[in-house]
Amino acid sequence: MRIALGVEYDGSGFCGWQRQPGLASVQEALETALGAVAGGAVGVVAAGRTDRGVHASGQVVHFDTRAERPVTAWVRGANALLPPGVAVLWAHPVPDAFHARFSAVSRSYHYLLLNHPVRNALMQGKWGWFHQPLDLARMREAVRLLPGTHDFSAFRAAECQAKTPVKTLHQAEIFRSGPLLQFRFTADAFLQHMVRNMVGALVAVGAGRKEPGWVAQLLQCRDRTQGAPTFPADGLYLTGVGYPADWHLPGPATRYHGAFLQPDAG
Numbered sequence: 001m002r003i004a005l006g007v008e009y010d011g012s013g014f015c016g017w018q019r020q021p022g023l024a025s026v027q028e029a030l031e032t033a034l035g036a037v038a039g040g041a042v043g044v045v046a047a048g049r050t051d052r053g054v055h056a057s058g059q060v061v062h063f064d065t066r067a068e069r070p071v072t073a074w075v076r077g078a079n080a081l082l083p084p085g086v087a088v089l090w091a092h093p094v095p096d097a098f099h100a101r102f103s104a105v106s107r108s109y110h111y112l113l114l115n116h117p118v119r120n121a122l123m124q125g126k127w128g129w130f131h132q133p134l135d136l137a138r139m140r141e142a143v144r145l146l147p148g149t150h151d152f153s154a155f156r157a158a159e160c161q162a163k164t165p166v167k168t169l170h171q172a173e174i175f176r177s178g179p180l181l182q183f184r185f186t187a188d189a190f191l192q193h194m195v196r197n198m199v200g201a202l203v204a205v206g207a208g209r210k211e212p213g214w215v216a217q218l219l220q221c222r223d224r225t226q227g228a229p230t231f232p233a234d235g236l237y238l239t240g241v242g243y244p245a246d247w248h249l250p251g252p253a254t255r256y257h258g259a260f261l262q263p264d265a266g
Helices: 026-038 071-081 136-143 194-206 214-221
Strands: 002-009 044-046 055-064 086-094 106-115 128-130 148-151 166-177 180-187 236-242
Touching: 002 026, 002 071, 026 044, 026 055, 026 071, 026 086, 071 086, 106 194, 136 166, 136 194, 136 214, 166 194, 180 194, 194 214
Parallel strands: 055 236, 106 128
Antiparallel strands: 002 055, 002 086, 044 055, 106 180, 106 236, 148 166, 166 180
């Protein structure tokens, strides 16, 4: 039997999604909890492997098991055993042909950035911070240059293992709610550090260090060394994974997302 799960986690206390020897990972925590519910070893496959410090409110995973349990057991049982920073939101039986990663048609990430002269202590690790004033109009002019099918090599980490740097970015938007900026990106898939590097470039534009058209130049030059520094992982969230409707996974209304990820912003 194959089960799909919706998962959220605070990435602050983990080395990232993927198991690494001697380090605490989200994958290890989830596999340990699910294995206890199943009464045997469980291997989990995720839609996206987030890096150290990156959070998720809409991660999707799948696992196979011979254990027959009520669907609610995979949620309540796992949550009773998971550390406080990880929670299963929903469970749904799926056909064996379903694959959390390869069946996905889109991923969505949000980046939360506090634009204020003084850093915030209470939300440390939950959002990024930039102390200089940012011009939202300039940033929006620049962000409109990003959607489409492009070679995103200029926004790709040197250690990225993706087979191709060509991705289709469906959505790229910026919203402001007081001092909090929210960057929203949806693509068929993302390269390693792609969102953080795009945010870094947009911040450089907003701070007046670069002109909005510089973003288009980066896409054309395909040279990561010409881009802005990679922004910290603190404010990055995997907020959703899109699948064809015929998999019948819970829709957005069923999945919980923290209200701070969807501010009424202008």
